[in-house]
Amino acid sequence: MNLRELSAHLGLSQTTVSRALNGYADVAPATRRKVVEAAERVGYRPNSGARRLATGRSQALGIAFPVDRNLLLDPHFIEFLAGVAATAGEKGYDLTVSPTTGTEDEVYRRFARTRTADAVILSGPAVEDRRIALLNGLGLPFVVHGRTQTPLPYAHVDIDNRGAFRQACRLLLDLGHRRIALINGDEGQTFARDRRSGWQEALAQAGLADDPDCPSCCGAMTEENGYRFARTLLERTPAPTGLLCSSVLLAFGAYRAIRDLGLTVGRDVSVIAHDDDLPFLRPHTLDPPLTVTRSPIRKGGEQVADFAIRLATGTLIDQLTDVKPVDLVYRGSVAAPASG
Amino acid sequence: MNLRELSAHLGLSQTTVSRALNGYADVAPATRRKVVEAAERVGYRPNSGARRLATGRSQALGIAFPVDRNLLLDPHFIEFLAGVAATAGEKGYDLTVSPTTGTEDEVYRRFARTRTADAVILSGPAVEDRRIALLNGLGLPFVVHGRTQTPLPYAHVDIDNRGAFRQACRLLLDLGHRRIALINGDEGQTFARDRRSGWQEALAQAGLADDPDCPSCCGAMTEENGYRFARTLLERTPAPTGLLCSSVLLAFGAYRAIRDLGLTVGRDVSVIAHDDDLPFLRPHTLDPPLTVTRSPIRKGGEQVADFAIRLATGTLIDQLTDVKPVDLVYRGSVAAPASG
DNA sequence: GTGTTTTTCCAAAGCGCTTTGGGTTACGAT
């Protein structure tokens, strides 16, 4: 059933039916009702290609899907994607994912030229990210999940990573910890860099700036790395008594390392991690329950999608920036350091 | 740059340029070369909406993205999706993901009516899956990742889950184990049901059909459940000496339970899991390294996408079915049972 | 040289929708 058939069936012109369905003003309420009902009844849906062609807009959001095996954020990405998909779907937008290996340039070029997407979503921004300039050049509206260094304004939603880790570190300091290590994600990415800043700020405020007993390491956020890093850090002398982990998965590894070294989480070593609220990684089920700075990454995806759609429909960039504060959830993995 | 401009620029008709670009026969080789080069040079890409409208095909694959938080296969799904996206992209197809909560019917209806996707991909089929009938009714080509019960033929790619678990179970039996438990995924899903069958078959062959000392349990494949299930099973008397896990994540939990009970993997309890080859869950990094039946789920995604595209371009269903055998990778988590 | 086929190209007709730029009709105001 297409528009022509539907309007013939109704004895109205295509124009009227189209306008009735799209909420234009100059359609009598009674007519509109009839049209909407009929459309509903026969299950009419406008052909997406035709609408795309006529309006020049695709009612779709684009996102590059990095399919390299080394994708650091694998589990985070899908949760983020779920959020994006959820609001996109809610607002009648499709979500077109395009695979990329290495650079995403080609994907964005294609989105722009074929008008496959009205706006694109950028995730996992690096501290210096070439993609921003590219997208600006292409004139393709985009929303960044996270932040990056650029002179131009850009739509983004982020969480206060710096504040979160500052607060987490300060908690440990207030409890009396003096040797606090950071197990971070890839510091080429902004979120990791920001967390490092937060950690450093708190240390500096406590007079521990660049203290060699407060070491750090970074890398892919896997359980395996969490284990390796924690083990390396805890085998130093003096060993840190506090561990800040950039993800729950890293914390899983850290827990394992701590146990393997014959130590106890909470008593010998306090652990705090950032929790993106992944459904299969539940920090409170650990023993002892893991203290976290918590911010559901899915919510981020939802907001990004919302921004992207608003951007595609004319909202100005400077109204589309948001940085959410992060909660600190205090649980049993944190305690005052043993008085030795 | 659109087709009209490009053809004007070349001094040719739109028809000729279009046909040259789309590989039709009736274009002189020299002309075609000129056209292709010019298109390349100016970066011409056909407008996807226009092409969609003209051809009735969207050059896109559709997939429903279950965004419910209870999505069991979360980490598996993205890896699968990565495979799908990779080959789709390679062959010039877009991938449209549509979020669903609960039933996917509405999504498929929309795909069919708006012709948003030329074929759809069905993942995680249940033993009895209503979606199959729906899609058949809608006339929307589809490929299933996995299998299901239905009288009609349908395109699918699957792995030999039954064979894999039969083989895994038989390995334990051959080593002398007599009490082998199964920790399975949700048995509403075919893959889990098949694995159970494989386990049962091997037990039956060894004269252990329905042996009460060979218990099983099933549920969402999380670390947490792995722990709970393993713990429950191992606290029975007599306790099983072999554990078959439906995912590496479950095995992670099982390892933890075994340790917590003061037992040792390999020596006291042998563990085998199915490994979908998720990048952040590496079975060989466990201690001891985990024996697995291994089959990269990403490869499955790739093949499904390939089938879907072939299906959309006219290949017959009965040529689009494949069930891959599964490797058994023997590692340190398996040994003969302690002779007590 | 004429008739026939093959090769190469093109004009024009859609695909199904939105949107422009009027037309009609109805109705209150003059």
Added chain:
DNA sequence: ATCGTAACCCAAAGCGCTTTGGAAAAACAC
């Protein structure tokens, strides 16, 4: 009765592409 003014509706023109059904040119056969 006449004139605006809303309110409602429509015909027709695209959007950028593919594809049908030739036409013109070239190649071949006789």
